[in-house]
Amino acid sequence: MQKNSDYNKLLFFDAMKTKLPLLIALFLVTSLAVNAQDSLMIRKIYDEELVNGQCYQNLHYLCKKIGPRLSGSPNAQKAVEWGKKLMETYGFDHVFLQQIMVPHWVRGSKELGEIIDGNKRIPVAIAALGMSVATPADGLTADVIEVRSLKQLDTLGEAAIKGKIVFFNRPFDPRFIVTLRAYGTAGDQRNAGPAAAAKYGAAGVIVRSLTESIDNYPHTGTTRYDKGGVEIPAAAISTIAANQLSALLKQKGNTIKFYFKQSCQMLPDTISYNVVAELTGTENPNKFITVGGHLDSWDLAEGAHDDGTGVMQSVEVLRILKAMGYRPKNTIRAVFFMNEENGDRGGDKYAELAAQNKEEHIAAIETDFGGFTPRGFTFDGASPATLLKLKESWGNLLEPYGSGQLIPGGGGTDIGPLKEKTPGIILIGYLPDSQRYFDVHHSGNDVFENVNKRELELGAASMAALIYLIDQHGFN
């Protein structure tokens, strides 16, 4: 009885099918050389992952059976042991640990935060910044001074700041398309704000959570005190609470006070590990292509997107290549780096050992921006001419899979030290779509349920495809 209806949607892409030769023609016109063999191999990589992918179920285990795993915690150790076993189960050529010493910061009891408005005390959601010191045991109460930037502290000076709680409240700039840039421009408040406020005698710091999302999750993350400087307690406050506090300050001025209490502390450094798996190169066993993410996570949730997805994608890259019977020319490594969140000891150690063992590193890919749908890769160390060439060859091969953006940019925190230690390396950042990342980043919302299976798998396949191309062709 009904004629077309939503069923038309079913037919939508039939048009695409019949016009595929045109589509290919379009690619050919704009590309230099599309290698048919590479194209087929990449298709097989995606098929293997989309049909037999295991990273989603592995991530489920990491998130739900292990959970939060801050460096030095018992869970971090569990994750190391489980990660090594997982790699061994896959039967890769070589699985090993790299021992490191890591900082061991603990949050202690759940933090308390309150806006004090005369006789009213309004509880608000806060969480200590990573590496922060505690408040006094019965908490800290003080007047609040709201600022938008570190520079503003200099203008205000000690007279306005001394003894107060400095409230950094500059929001994310929503105009950045890639939200990582909004993080970059707002992040000094969290990272350097407490140290800067301490110089002017502030009693404590609260920082608007580094997210555009208006929600009630505090988003933690590391802050850095100056060496030898005064260390004052610092906490992240949810964006909803930040807006509430700001509105009250506007309305009632300095009759508003803030109270918070946290019992976090630094314990002595402790032993931990990077976890590494290899497919040994058949032609150049001492030349390496690395793909990695970090195994540690903040303690407020499950470290799903940050960076459970990255480690599970990294090992998946090796699984895909092995399942396909691919024998790489060069040695391909998956690395679970330890301690990206509050120390970088794993990345440092990996580079140090690479230099010590005289390993030749061709490229390293880091996946640490969440397990979202792929966009492409950022390159650090490729010349403009090389990048243009890659864009027109590999970029066009990856474009049908949504991963064709090959652009200049950073590699990543964990692989960064390789730049100095293994000169000539090209560092590559996996660039997923960034719109949802800061909704979950460093917050209680970073849970398995917010990861989509297909998005995660497409990311793993994208990296396997890029590594295949690098292994086959190098960058020349």
Place this chain on the structure above:
Amino acid sequence: MQKNSDYNKLLFFDAMKTKLPLLIALFLVTSLAVNAQDSLMIRKIYDEELVNGQCYQNLHYLCKKIGPRLSGSPNAQKAVEWGKKLMETYGFDHVFLQQIMVPHWVRGSKELGEIIDGNKRIPVAIAALGMSVATPADGLTADVIEVRSLKQLDTLGEAAIKGKIVFFNRPFDPRFIVTLRAYGTAGDQRNAGPAAAAKYGAAGVIVRSLTESIDNYPHTGTTRYDKGGVEIPAAAISTIAANQLSALLKQKGNTIKFYFKQSCQMLPDTISYNVVAELTGTENPNKFITVGGHLDSWDLAEGAHDDGTGVMQSVEVLRILKAMGYRPKNTIRAVFFMNEENGDRGGDKYAELAAQNKEEHIAAIETDFGGFTPRGFTFDGASPATLLKLKESWGNLLEPYGSGQLIPGGGGTDIGPLKEKTPGIILIGYLPDSQRYFDVHHSGNDVFENVNKRELELGAASMAALIYLIDQHGFN
């Protein structure tokens, strides 16, 4: 004390900033002409939306204050009235309704489904397919025959099918990168399966939900009976239940029966409306560029991604242009189509009136694949040469916003009838990333909470940008 830490992530895109001239150089090399004026205008469009966007809050109202709005329902009427008022509030040049008659199907009581395994009755999640007839009042119990395709029915024939419940259980093919194609290739089971099974004397049909997600939501959608054919009750079954039923059938063969009960029915056609708003063209008031989605939705949830996001983006396109003080050369229309889900009466009427009023239609954009992060647009009616030209000019302008994929493909269900009625028109489908769409599509999971604000806004801005380009330059 800590050195680098996750803060390195903050600096990640600084590299991009300093290399922006290189980025621009890359674009210039591969593009024919980048118009600086257009580039600035597009940047302003995105800024307006990302800073002042209202479609997210409008969507919240539609989902939470109105909710499900199947054609003919009181909620659909509420949505029409609210939609018209919203458009009037924005002060567009012209707001009006187009009256249509729509089918009026109602689900009745919540369906019951059970796998019968000897004395055990296992409740499973089902939902009647749209336009299905009811079961007998006390339900339908029968043997089950599992099939993978309509063709298989012909092989099995009446002897194997008569009196049974046919269970269509061919899953989504996960290898399609664009999931809309997986929907296209699995969809015949839901759309034509019941009619085909009825021909062989089946008593009823259950169809595996059209999703790759393994969850417990039945995903409904329209089925079509043959004119004059026998109409048998048909329901969608969740993927979890489908897997369970299939496993039991494998294990225990035809000792397994299925029971289901549904009380859905067709009521007489009723009056409803398309809702239309215009910014009148300053040079060519009788030339039209349309952007639209559909206002009706399935009844199982809030019709958030299907297609609340589409209608809210459509009106947002006009809001953006008006807020910027842009006076279009041609008349730009936002259309809330009625009845896309089970009848297409709105799309038919819109095209019919366009022909009747001798309107000249340049282009129509449909947004009905969810409010996810943008990828680009599909074009129906543009020659290969035109599309190549657009790809190299507009595609490069839209690429930095993630919307640069301009490829051949369908326009959409609602704008489809314009092709015949207003020859020369170019139909355009807005193409967001499709990975998550069928997790929610037509199911109880299609709720506001699954829409991301920024993704929604980027889609609206992408369409505003494309419409600006069409309005300024046409396709020649």
